[in-house]
Amino acid sequence: MTVLSASGLRYAYPDGTLAVDGVDVTVERGERVAVLGPNGAGKSTLLSLLGGLVEPDAGTVRYFEETTDADAVRDRLSVLTQNPAEYLFNPTVREDLAYGPAQQDRSAAEVDRRVERVAERLELDGLLSKPPFRLSGGQQRRAALASALTVEPEVLLLDEPLSNVDAANRATILDLFDELVADGATLVVSTPDTELVPHVADRVILVDAAGEVAATGPTREILTDTALLSACSLRPPQVVRLFEGRAGEPPLTVAEAADRLDGTD
């Protein structure tokens, strides 16, 4: 089933900056997709358009093959922007995490169950009684992600969800993403970081500095195409460069490289 289908999306900011120009995107249920591009390529704008937070100047977004009204699918699709303050506005972190499911009219017991589960999973349980503005920057990012997850959406559109998050919490969040997808969720993650992409996506939508889609394809194909990435001011992951010129397909991650080296020892 197609969960998201956008065609001809175009958006210019009031000052005239053309951020997204003629973009078509289709995402199928259960996919893990990265929107990859350099700073300023229009990734955040594109995610906001896909999530219905911003109206396009041209083009349409269709959700679950049913409707073009993003509000009609609010329970099924969550967008996480780069600004945690948009999600953290209650007196405590617990209330922020409870806000989404409470809006869905879930029972108090069900709201509590979701808050406890997500908080434990993201190691926020010790912070639930804190005011969100007293959290560190990285903790705020995690709390904002947690508030999107308690809604238990089918589709998650996440704008650079791991920026400002330390290595241990990154690993926890990446494991959690894998679990969500295994449970049937669909994940769209924007990032300018080619090192992150193999961990979050099987398919890449590559956007260039002009806000256009430069290419769409399997992660391996996109991340090993040095010329294509370079045209978008990006570089392949370091291990790809390390294995350049060697026989066989280059590894995309350190773990794959370690396996490869083990095999050749």
Ligand SMILES: Nc1ncnc2c1ncn2[C@@H]1O[C@H](COP(=O)(O)OP(=O)(O)OP(=O)(O)O)[C@@H](O)[C@H]1O
């Ligand atoms: N409120 C705004 N008003 C005017 N121009 C804007 C506004 N927000 C973003 N832009 C411009 O739109 C373009 C796309 O910005 P956007 O934030 O979508 O890029 P991005 O790919 O998400 O960048 P980054 O990787 O730095 O987060 C940029 O040229 C940016 O300067």
